[in-house]
Amino acid sequence: MNTTRRDFLRVGAGAVAATSAVSANSNEGFSSIASGRSAAAPSGDEGNMIYRRFGRTDVHISAIGVGGHHLGDVPTLDEAVQLVHEAVDAGITFFDNAWEYYNGKTETILGRALRDGRREKVFLMTKVCTHGRSGKLAMQMLEDSLRRYQTDHLDLWQIHGIVYDNDPELAYAKGGVLEAFDRAKKEGKVRFVGFTGHKDPAFHLRMLELGYPFDSVQMPLNPFDASFHSFEKQVLPEVNRRGMAALGMKSMGGTAWGIKAGVVQAEEMLRYAMSLPVTTTICGMDSLDVLHQNLRVVRGFQPMTQSEMEALRARCAPTAADGRFEPYKVSLRYDNPMTRMPHGFPFDHTQREVTEMLEKADGPWLVPETTPETSRR
């Protein structure tokens, strides 16, 4: 017999008490596990889905989200659309994306998949990719995203990739992306705003410290992170303290190298990430198999106990110590080509996304070349 949603919630709420001291975080995220339906009113199989409160708002979103980048890895458009349909029908309401992924392809896919009445059921996010450039460019990107999504508003718009040391300063600069946030909210084109990044807790803390009232903050959260440049230790408590929604990503360590090396299993990685005080955990899904696997974990989800989490962290600590299973923190691998370009970082020509991007002569990757030194070439 399937566990009913109510049972889930009871389990969730019961386990909260056991785990709330785990990482000295606020248990705000946990307490929201039991907080009722998504405001987006999902239908279908949502009875088996877990919904959590989005920060201090009255909106609730599914405890797992579909990552936008991996939609670009699904072999055909039909399969990608089917994946999104199944996800929505299973009660997933959170959909991640970014203006720059695969030259705009993944936003277009998601727009296609949501156009037949599913848009209203989801909490739709995308990210703006100015990477230090102007608020005006940000507004152009917003129009691109809305057009590709075939919608008139985003539920969440986040600054993509706060991954270089000076990104916080550039975001806060006069005429920068935060001014676009204010304007887009005022115009009703976005409901909530936030930022993302996978590189260094210090950059996230700087973004918070500079004071903009973000609604959400997205970051890598997994048991390796817990002992290496740790977002869990440094950023998550601060985000919860401020009542913002914490969005987890890279629950498998990005590359899943830790799984391939046999140190951890996929299911325990996802369970660990979901057991942290986060609103949702964004999962890359490039096939229906992966979607189904994730749904199985969610449907049977019980938060890990404090000692389970501690044991997993301890198991991961030796190999976490040099960052080997979190390459996004120490290499450029996870910095999108369009993230690198405005900063003048080199491309990685072994990456498929770069190859695809360069094959197109007129794609949206063609953004202004503005690094000081190149303008002197």
Add this chain to the structure above:
Amino acid sequence: MVDQRRQNERSQVTPEIERRCFIQAGLTSAGTALATSVLPSPIVSAAVPPQMTNSGADQIPRRPLGKTGEQVSIIGVGGYHLGTVQSSDLAIRLVQEAVDAGVTFFDNAWEYNDHRSEEWMGLGLQGRRDKVFLMSKVCTHGRDKKVAMQQLEESLKRLGTDHLDLWQIHEVIYENDPDLHFAKGGVVEALDEAKRQGKVRFVGFTGHKSPAIHLKMLAHDYPFDTVQMPLNCFDATYRSFEQQVLPELRRRGIAALGMKSLGGDGQPIQYGVVRAEEALRYAMSLPVATTICGIDSLDVLYQNVGIARGFKPMSTQEMQALRERCRPSSGDGHLELFKTTKKYDGRVGREQHGYPSIAELPL
């Protein structure tokens, strides 16, 4: 191809404010709020380099090597680049001409270019060994003392000598390296043993990644004689070894050895942000014993020797002006890829730390 497309695109999306303006705006408008992280406090420029000797117009000056009592030339020949030249004949000639011009400091590492760097330097130093201060690096990358002692024997053999003047722990760049090196039975014990055996005179460590990792090594209070690190006009305002590590070395009387004076790959010079000569002069004007230069042609050797001969340190004002000029492009680390990417992290270290190869993870 990419550059061409970058040109073409300008007509398509033209944001009002370009990044360069952004940076300026950032510094002024957000400046007050950012004072602590964006605007470094007065830089160590008050620290003058050690007194030079041998500084006649046609001579390469020398400086004391910390508290060792040794003097070394203010530029050194980097071992890595020596092993990349097209023939052993050229490598030998580079070494011989450098020695004859008055360069005494020679850098190397057990692992460079599949050991070719040490072999060729050894050939070049035949008959000149006694005129130089010879360094190589040990590449255990976390392995034990026995591996270190074996590597020492191999380095001595390839370099054609019975002792090294300086033996350094190579590439301390992974966060857990200090723990591994100081672990019982680790490479630090090999440093002690090699000194006892008279096979090395002085010891130190190197790394290009993070000032914090260097400081973690120093916190063990081991009596290192030298510490090698990247020092250039971009480093001064970005994850700065100059600001964080140099003062600590001065405090401890440890000799500082500079490297990557041109940003590692000379990109800042190709971009036109700085000229090679001013970048090198900046690095040499810091309180360091020597600045190790990658030299892969006679032209580069002559250029560096020319800069070193009759060298006069930059004034405090000149240095500050150069730092300020570099600051706008230093802030994200794209001109110091050794700090921000995997590009400069060597094969042996990657293997020991379980990272993919350079081909699989190029950046």
